[in-house]
Amino acid sequence: MSFDSFGLDPLILKAIAEEGYTEPTPIQAQAIPVVLQGGDVMGAAQTGTGKTAGFTLPILQMLAPVQNASPSPARHPVRALILLPTRELALQVAESVATYGKYMQIRSTCVFGGVDIAPQLKIVRAGVEVLIATPGRLLDHIEHKSVNLGQVQILVLDEADRMLDMGFMPDIKRIIALLPAKRQNLLFSATFSEEIKRLAGGILRNPKLIEVARRNATADKVRQVAYPVASDEKRALLQHLVRDKGIKQAIVFSNTKLGTARLARHLEQQGLKADAIHGDKSQSERIAALDKFKSGEIELLIATDVAARGLDIQEMPCVINYELPHAPEDYVHRIGRTGRAGAEGDAISFYSPEEEKYLLDIEKLIKVKIERVAARGFEPVADEPSFHAGRHERSRGRFDRESTSRHTRNTKIEKIDPWFLKPYEEGSAPAAAGPPKTDGNPPPAATGTKKAGVGALLGGLAKKT
Numbered sequence: 001m002s003f004d005s006f007g008l009d010p011l012i013l014k015a016i017a018e019e020g021y022t023e024p025t026p027i028q029a030q031a032i033p034v035v036l037q038g039g040d041v042m043g044a045a046q047t048g049t050g051k052t053a054g055f056t057l058p059i060l061q062m063l064a065p066v067q068n069a070s071p072s073p074a075r076h077p078v079r080a081l082i083l084l085p086t087r088e089l090a091l092q093v094a095e096s097v098a099t100y101g102k103y104m105q106i107r108s109t110c111v112f113g114g115v116d117i118a119p120q121l122k123i124v125r126a127g128v129e130v131l132i133a134t135p136g137r138l139l140d141h142i143e144h145k146s147v148n149l150g151q152v153q154i155l156v157l158d159e160a161d162r163m164l165d166m167g168f169m170p171d172i173k174r175i176i177a178l179l180p181a182k183r184q185n186l187l188f189s190a191t192f193s194e195e196i197k198r199l200a201g202g203i204l205r206n207p208k209l210i211e212v213a214r215r216n217a218t219a220d221k222v223r224q225v226a227y228p229v230a231s232d233e234k235r236a237l238l239q240h241l242v243r244d245k246g247i248k249q250a251i252v253f254s255n256t257k258l259g260t261a262r263l264a265r266h267l268e269q270q271g272l273k274a275d276a277i278h279g280d281k282s283q284s285e286r287i288a289a290l291d292k293f294k295s296g297e298i299e300l301l302i303a304t305d306v307a308a309r310g311l312d313i314q315e316m317p318c319v320i321n322y323e324l325p326h327a328p329e330d331y332v333h334r335i336g337r338t339g340r341a342g343a344e345g346d347a348i349s350f351y352s353p354e355e356e357k358y359l360l361d362i363e364k365l366i367k368v369k370i371e372r373v374a375a376r377g378f379e380p381v382a383d384e385p386s387f388h389a390g391r392h393e394r395s396r397g398r399f400d401r402e403s404t405s406r407h408t409r410n411t412k413i414e415k416i417d418p419w420f421l422k423p424y425e426e427g428s429a430p431a432a433a434g435p436p437k438t439d440g441n442p443p444p445a446a447t448g449t450k451k452a453g454v455g456a457l458l459g460g461l462a463k464k465t
């Protein structure tokens, strides 16, 4: 299948060809015809599937007849409104609209909070056909009367689950009340909770359900492994993986802003190129860190869930969960950073005994058994996986040179609790999709558990009564 078969405007096809896209991704193949026919869509698709082009391309096509070069704002009413949860995501979608529409006379812009509204007011007042916005800032614009949503033909709610998680539901309802009743609605979400289904039920009309991956499933091409490790050994394990396993670049997720900042500082002190991105950082600081990461200047980007939500890093080979998320859906979002658009990737999770319950919740959600891996004394061992980044980059200049200098700085390799060094025993693991089973006792603590086997950590505590 090729993009030609959709009947898209040659100006759009030219822009797609320049991006190097030869064929539509599965979500594009399914969504583009439905959107072009004016139908509503409920898309179960995570980031990395190509969903942005899946809705952007048909929107541009539908706006092709209204293209005009008039300077009058009245000739450029908002016709497509795209709502997203974060500024980064909004910026990326805006970039996609600008890229795919670069040969058309369609105006688009992006509005988000945390920055001065004045420049946005000017652009929005001049008229835009495609408005990409975070909900709160869009409401600010509505209060400023810079925007009128009375001519919106298409509404896109992207990353809808995240918008609900972030408490945008009331804002979304206020915005929807300002839209014409007759319009097309597209809703995309990586996960489908009951709340999302209720939201969809209230907005979409006879939607076509498009699923490109199993619901709540993680990207197929992502290899998922989990290292049992005591909390105070995590820093050393991370350095071991980066130095010795050849991980060239990774997003490292931490659960707190403070933890994120501290980890980045620690890694920098160890000679690694790391930076942190979290909600307390200003927009310009976050963009600067992202740019450095994209250019390869930074190897480890330490991020909180909220800050990383909108990152679009192509072919990101590796995501590391330094701490497991407490909401299993966040795991799906985190590892959506890798294995994008069919590329392979690694998702590595560290879990302390206290975090085991979160790992089991994640497995229950994604219905996949995550392979447990022992980092033997943090020395590279044969049965530890070599990660995709390692296969490409290991023993090549940049990485090796740096790893030598890091070794000299880090002569002390922290000792690992021998409890973690025993090989994983398959038979003692819990069922892939089973609920976390315990005998009612708290999970073993990081200390005082040396006699317990890894199997116990992984579910052996469950006693059949």
Ligand code: AMP
Residues within 6 Å of the ligand: 020, 021, 022, 023, 024, 025, 028, 046, 047, 048, 049, 050, 051, 052, 053, 312, 314, 340, 341
């Ligand atoms: P998305 O899921 O929309 O965030 O897209 C993920 C990545 O896939 C983006 O970096 C896009 O540039 C890329 N992409 C989208 N569509 C295609 C395609 N048909 N062929 C190759 N790459 C694509």
